Amino acid sequence: MFTIGDFARLGRVSVRMLRHYDSIGLLRPASVDPHTGYRFYRADQLRRLNRVIALKDLGLTLDQVRAILDDAVDVAELRGMLRLRRSQLAEQLAADTARLTAVEARLRMIESEGRMTTQDVVLKEIAPVRLAELTAVAPSYQAEDIGPVIQPLYPELFGRLSAAGVTPTGPAIAWYEPADPEGDAVVVHAGVIVDAEPSATFDVTMRELPGLRSAATIIHHGAMDDVESSMQTLARWIDENGYRTDGFARELYLEYCPDTPEKGITELQLAVYRD
Template structure:
């Protein structure tokens, strides 16, 4: 058998941890000297220790760990728990990174307040557009809510267009419609030059013309689109226009590197002096 110090080194844990596990009945020594109180462990107890540490590191409480190891969880079951926990952690990390990107985008917007040029704002008429589209709900307008929805929508839409043998007639388009005070319906669309065959799972609609749209190009990842939209909003007010609705995002150039993206932002407006 092994003394507590040697067993701790073999198990890659601290002596203090082993004493704590003994105190709560999670891992008892194989033998305790009645005179000296020295604890001794058998090599086969490393198996239980490994399970205890693995489960604890997966986020289970010690009470939960005790229940699981007492049920003699198998190696296969442990691997399943690890896979599940990994998926949960990856999802949490992804959400945290998205939230961090959102904070950084807000800070950039704050830094650019009053300093972002709007000389390139173009006021124009947008023609009606026949599109194939898919839509889904997002919890809010926040980038960390929109991104996980719009990406898969465009992926699925591309797959359905390919399956139907349809080639888009222009750059992709996104627009958003609020549903109540919280959720937002995200629409992902591609313009069409001809009607797709029936039965392809595609919703075909005509986006109406926008008589007067204030437009501005956003350069870079959509994580930072907020500051460009806000600059456009300032320009609209400062030049006497009145916003009617958020128009569309037209993805003019979307290479693999998102920092090189070019997106036209459109807001439907009424010209100065137009009655509400």
């Protein structure tokens, strides 16, 4: 048999962990010296230790691990526990992937600072247009929150227009407005320019998008995940020229490339005014 220290090293765990497993009845020593209190373990107990560690690494609680190892959980219940954990890990992976994408986009923005100048900004009037659109609510105006909300809207919009026999006559336009004046959520409007009259048979919203008397505009090349650098250039121009804005940019998709977003070309339009 092995002392607790030797068994811990063989099992690649800490002595403190083995003492805890003993205290909760998860992995008892094979024997305990009645005089010294020293714990001793057998080699075959490594099998149970390995299973404890494996199940714990899946995210199961120690109580759940004990129930599984002591056959207190039937196969169906175990399958359900593992499926639930698989779902939780998948959600965590998706969230971590989204965070990584956001960090990479922010890093690219920092690295590109100074490449675009305010000379790339054009002040112009934007004409009103008729849009067919679908809407949804995003938790915030941040690119990582907008993307997952707006991306499925356009395939759905184009599919509904095709079914209604309506052909777009201009590029797609996205625009935004607060969902709640007191919160961060925004209403995402995914639209495309059309020349059709509103009809009850259309399963989309038809609206006249008002023009902008004065808009600061810039052409953004690439994926919208990297739009912050272009927005910061617009912000510098607005500040340097004494304008104000609400910060919600219209996005005119001059080259809409859903399958290759890095090839996209988008005109950002920010309404500006002076007090």
